[in-house]
Amino acid sequence: xxxxxxxxxxxxxxxxxxxxxxxxxxxxxxxxxxxPMRELAERLGVNPNTVxxxxxxxxxxxxxxxxxxxxxxxxxxxxTTGRDHIRVDVPEGVRNVANGDPDTALLPPLAxxxxxxxxxxxxxxxxxGHDPLDPELARLTRAGFDADGVPDGPLAVVSGALDGVExxxxxxxxxxxxxxxxxxxxxxxxxxxxxxxxxxxxxxxDDEGPRADDVRRALAAGARALIVTGxxxxxTGAAVSATRARALRSVLPEYPETLLIEDDHGHGIVDVPLxxxxxxxxxxxxxxxxxxxxxxxxxxxxxxxxxxxxxRVRGRQRLGPGWVSLLMQRALVRLWADGAVDTRVxxxxxxxxxxxxxxxxxxxxxxxxxxxxxxxWVPVPDETGAVAxxxxxxxxxxxxxxxxxxxPPGVRVTVSTLTEDETEALADAIASALRPSPARSYx
Numbered sequence: 005x006x007x008x009x010x011x012x013x014x015x016x017x018x019x020x021x022x023x024x025x026x027x028x029x030x031x032x033x034x035x036x037x038x039x040p041m042r043e044l045a046e047r048l049g050v051n052p053n054t055v056x057x058x059x060x061x062x063x064x065x066x067x068x069x070x071x072x073x074x075x076x077x078x079x080x081x082x083x084t085t086g087r088d089h090i091r092v093d094v095p096e097g098v099r100n101v102a103n104g105d106p107d108t109a110l111l112p113p114l115a116x117x118x119x120x121x122x123x124x125x126x127x128x129x130x131x132x133g134h135d136p137l138d139p140e141l142a143r144l145t146r147a148g149f150d151a152d153g154v155p156d157g158p159l160a161v162v163s164g165a166l167d168g169v170e171x172x173x174x175x176x177x178x179x180x181x182x183x184x185x186x187x188x189x190x191x192x193x194x195x196x197x198x199x200x201x202x203x204x205x206x207x208x209x210d211d212e213g214p215r216a217d218d219v220r221r222a223l224a225a226g227a228r229a230l231i232v233t234g235x236x237x238x239x240t241g242a243a244v245s246a247t248r249a250r251a252l253r254s255v256l257p258e259y260p261e262t263l264l265i266e267d268d269h270g271h272g273i274v275d276v277p278l279x280x281x282x283x284x285x286x287x288x289x290x291x292x293x294x295x296x297x298x299x300x301x302x303x304x305x306x307x308x309x310x311x312x313x314x315x316r317v318r319g320r321q322r323l324g325p326g327w328v329s330l331l332m333q334r335a336l337v338r339l340w341a342d343g344a345v346d347t348r349v350x351x352x353x354x355x356x357x358x359x360x361x362x363x364x365x366x367x368x369x370x371x372x373x374x375x376x377x378x379x380x381w382v383p384v385p386d387e388t389g390a391v392a393x394x395x396x397x398x399x400x401x402x403x404x405x406x407x408x409x410x411x412p413p414g415v416r417v418t419v420s421t422l423t424e425d426e427t428e429a430l431a432d433a434i435a436s437a438l439r440p441s442p443a444r445s446y447x
Contacts, residue, residue, distance in 0.1 A: 011039070014050055019058035024067050027078055038068060038076045064179040066198030079198060094400040101430070102402040104238065106273070106378060107420040110353060111299045112344035114335065121334035136318075136327030137161055140337045145292075145306045154290050155283040157308040160317050161328040165267050166192055168291035168307045168317075169231065173200055175316035176263045176287060177228055184222035184230040186214055188381065188407040188414065190238045190269075193231060206409040209237065211375045213244035216251035223255070229263035230256075234278050236270025236296070236377025239407045239416035241358065243270070243376040249279035256284045263313075264288040272297025274376045275351035287313050294336055296378075297345045304332050354378045357419040357427075364431035370438060378420040384438055387413035393437035399430055 009031040013019035026032040038044070041059060045052040059076055062068040070076045094100045142159050150156075162168040173183065179201030185193060187206035197204045205227045207218040214232055223230070232252075235243040244252070256262060262285045268278065271292045282288045289309035294302045307317065321327070339345070358374045365372045365382065374380035384390040384404070391403050394415075404414035422430065 011044060011048070013048065013058070014054075016054050016057035016061065019044075019048070019050075019055060020061040020065075020067075023058070023062055024065065027067055032078050034078050036078045038078070040075060064201035066201055095395075098395060098398050098400050099426070099430075100400045101417050101419070101422065102400045104379065104402070104416075104418050105300065105420060106296055107353070110345075110350050110420075111297075112339055114299065114302070114339075117335040117338040117342070117344070118331070120338050121331050124334055125331055130330045132326075134330070136321075136330075138330055138333040138337060140341075141306075141333045144337065144340050145308075148292075149290070149308060152278040152280065154278075154280050154308060155288075157290075158311060158314040160307045160314050160321070161333060162291070162305050162307050162317070162321070163303045163325070163328055164295060165269065165291050165293040165305045166196060167303075168289070168305050169193065169265055169267065170196055170200070171317045171320060172263070172265050172289040172291075172307075172309070172313060173197070173202065173229060175313060175320065177202055181229070182222075182225070182227040184219060184227040185409070186231070186233060186237065186242075187409045187411045188239055188404065189231075189409075190233070190267075191406040194407070194409065204409060206411070208411065209240055209242050211240070211242055211373055212248040213237070213242050214248075214252065216248065216255050219252060220255045220258070223259040223262055228261070229265065231265045231267065232281060233267050233269050234280065235268065235274045235276055236379075238269060238377070239379050239402070239404070239414075240381040241374035241377045241379050243274070243276045244279050244281075246277075246279050249281060252281055253284050256281065260284075260286050262287075266290045268292040269296065270377050272345055272347050273350050273354060273378065275348060275355065276376045282309075286310065289313050289317075297347070297350065298336065298339055302332065302336065304328055304336060354420060357422045360424065360427045361417065361419055361422065361431060364427050365434060368431055368435035370431070370435050374419070378418055380417045380419055381414050382417060382434060383412060383414045385413070387415065390415055390434075390437045394433055397433040397437065399433050 009026045012022045041055040042052050045055045063070060068076050069079050137159060145159060162171060182203040182205050183197045184205045184207050185197060186209045188209060194204060205222045207222050208215045264281060264285045266280060266282055273296045282290050287310050289307060291305050291307045293305040358380055361380050362372045362374055372380050372382045387404050391401060394401050402416040
């Protein structure tokens with residue numbers, strides 16, 4: 005019995021499932037210590053090796069962590085729970101600036117593109133064994149990568165950026181390996197890494213991207229991979245500058261076996277130039293998603309990298325889904341060819357909304373960050389209090405805990421649909437939420 009929850013099972017799979025189920029329901033809390041393996045084995049009447057195998061499975065799935073003689077305990081952010089559970093329920097009448105969604109008014113209509121792709125499919129149906137990459141999509145992708153200075157390499161199509169990141173990590177790393185991640189950073193990445201049985205090593209971020217000294221420390225400490233967001237970093241809006249790229253390019257050759265993964269999160273919605281790092285380590289991958297500019301439901305991203313990495317990604321993909329729908333690939337080709345999204349207009353629109361809020365906050369003495377993209381990061385002294393006060397004032401913002409490991413607290417504000425009239429009111433509400441509560445005196 006662990007607290008009020010009895011771990012059960014006779015097989016390793018049943019024991020690990022019992023623990024994971026308890027973590028998922030909250031019966032076992034983050035940080036809670038599990039019984040020593042021999043003790044649990046005696047309690048369940050099984051061989052200690054059976055419990056050891058169950059605990060190993062839980063470690064590999066990112067549910068628990070083992071600290072030698074200190075025992076095994078539920079991870080502080082177990083993969084089973086996920087950061088999506090750290091959210092604000094938005095009551096009716098409260099303005100939601102927490103969701104991270106693009107402005108639907110800036111997304112292109114999809115019907116014509118998919119109709120054209122379907123008609124092409126009717127003329128020449130896609131069958132098993134066909135090339136998994138549309139030739140025209142490959143040509144346009146390569147041209148775009150060349151224009152942005154991304155090194156030449158084979159191409160693959162994956163089901164979104166996170167799918168690409170997961171496949172690349174799985175292609176090279178084994179459970180227990182460490183991955184350097186941005187902090188603050190994309191919450192789904194921070195969940196994905198431990199879910200693969202890997203360890204996260206936080207790297208500090210400022211407006212120009214990951215700090216070079218932090219990257220060096222992480223790699224010197226044994227991190228085998230580094231994940232970098234080139235533009236529109238979520239949640240801070242950071243974009244890797246030319247100066248920062250040079251600094252990072254001077255660090256990475258010191259650790260040539262590092263697996264470098266770059267996520268071009270801002271493709272199609274930003275006007276700041278890309279400064280890729282790819283090519284300075286032996287193994288690398290660069291992934292570019294269509295989701296932000298063309299719609300989150302267009303689950304498609306283009307991936308390039310060194311030959312070994314892309315070959316492993318393709319090989320594993322063939323054993324699972326096989327390929328990403330050619331119907332979707334051809335629809336994206338039509339959208340690109342027709343110029344369905346004017347990047348300059350989209351970037352300028354998000355830029356005006358972002359700069360307006362940052363400027364309004366600055367006039368009220370509140371520092372905020374947002375160099376690119378559709379989000380603004382506001383450091384706060386008391387995250388829980390700030391979120392609660394803003395909710396009371398009619399604004400729902402995203403708690404920074406969704407995006408942090410060891411970084412100081414903050415809140416994320418999505419400005420994608422923020423109107424000019426709303427900006428000053430939101431800035432007032434944020435400034436008010438950050439003021440110290442008035443001291444109370446009792447007579």
